[in-house]
Amino acid sequence: MKHTFLTICFYLLGAFFVSAAEKPLILLSPDGMLKVEVRTEKGLLTYSVYRADQCLLKDSRLGMQLENGTQWGTDTHIRSQKRKSISEKIVSPNYRLPSFQSVCNELDLRMKGNYGIIFRVYNEGVAYRFYSTEKKPFIIQGELAEFNFDKDYTTYMSYSTAAKGKDPYAMAFQNLYVKAPLTAFDTDNVAFLPVTVDYDNGVKLTITESDLEAYPGMFIKGDGKTTSLKGKFAPYPSRMDYHPWRHMSYVAERSDYIAKSEGTRSFPWRILAVSENDTQMPLNNMVYALASPNRIGDYSWVKGGKVAWDWWNDWEFMA
Numbered sequence: 001m002k003h004t005f006l007t008i009c010f011y012l013l014g015a016f017f018v019s020a021a022e023k024p025l026i027l028l029s030p031d032g033m034l035k036v037e038v039r040t041e042k043g044l045l046t047y048s049v050y051r052a053d054q055c056l057l058k059d060s061r062l063g064m065q066l067e068n069g070t071q072w073g074t075d076t077h078i079r080s081q082k083r084k085s086i087s088e089k090i091v092s093p094n095y096r097l098p099s100f101q102s103v104c105n106e107l108d109l110r111m112k113g114n115y116g117i118i119f120r121v122y123n124e125g126v127a128y129r130f131y132s133t134e135k136k137p138f139i140i141q142g143e144l145a146e147f148n149f150d151k152d153y154t155t156y157m158s159y160s161t162a163a164k165g166k167d168p169y170a171m172a173f174q175n176l177y178v179k180a181p182l183t184a185f186d187t188d189n190v191a192f193l194p195v196t197v198d199y200d201n202g203v204k205l206t207i208t209e210s211d212l213e214a215y216p217g218m219f220i221k222g223d224g225k226t227t228s229l230k231g232k233f234a235p236y237p238s239r240m241d242y243h244p245w246r247h248m249s250y251v252a253e254r255s256d257y258i259a260k261s262e263g264t265r266s267f268p269w270r271i272l273a274v275s276e277n278d279t280q281m282p283l284n285n286m287v288y289a290l291a292s293p294n295r296i297g298d299y300s301w302v303k304g305g306k307v308a309w310d311w312w313n314d315w316e317f318m319a
Helices: 002-022 278-283 286-290
Strands: 025-028 034-039 046-051 054-066 078-091 099-111 115-122 125-132 138-148 154-159 178-181 191-198 204-210 218-222 228-233 237-243 248-254 259-261 269-275
Touching (some): 025 099, 115 286, 204 286, 269 278
Antiparallel strands (some): 034 046, 138 228, 154 178, 237 248
16 A cells, blocks of 8 residues: 555656646747747757737747757756846837837746757747857757748748759849748748748738848748748858859858857847738838847948949949
């Protein structure tokens, strides 16, 4: 009888710890309409995004792989968490507004392994970024950025214009948008940001980024079968060459990793801008709000104006 009682106690205690480990961390937008759920079940770092009762993203994995074999987002252990509400006036010269108020709620998760991740939820969308507390230089082999949707929604994708078989990341980032379901992704190509997903009820989610510095921009890739998208990143240049007729350098060869880091730093923000109608999309301030603050000091000498792109006319300025 005594052994049976102890067995039951241990079983209940174990169930309690499993339940506690699987309980998601929840972060709401200031108006309560958007919600992020962060989970670390079985050591895997995932997040889900909801608008009211509608699921926008479900159990999407996050992570980074270092050259030394370290995997951020795998075998995850949260050392500490900090929450705060942020409200700041952002001065925005030469923008569509001279200034604007930026308001969000933040969750900062410090992980075992000299890294962390920050989530922010605005009324206009969700953003997250990794950061490193490592003191020594290291190399980032790759990044895992999943976007898992629960249905085969309509997307608006703009694909790389690079010739087939050529470097898909070497292009002018100019193309028409293709309207197609998630499962109709062109698997022979990558899409560049922004990418928009239409939930068929007026709600749209636009994937983009901000504060991109000393790191490759994110592209999007689908498998043509499932309703999941993944981030793709241009490998680090290993050799540059030169176009004499264009007077410009280009990437001739690439490495097998995506970035180098001198140590402690923050990585780019991944942004999920949410709109209820199309008129809200160009009014979203998240990219500007999440960019690094001014570092040049006095910028009063910068004046907005017009420019004539004469380089489009037979490269006239090079003649």
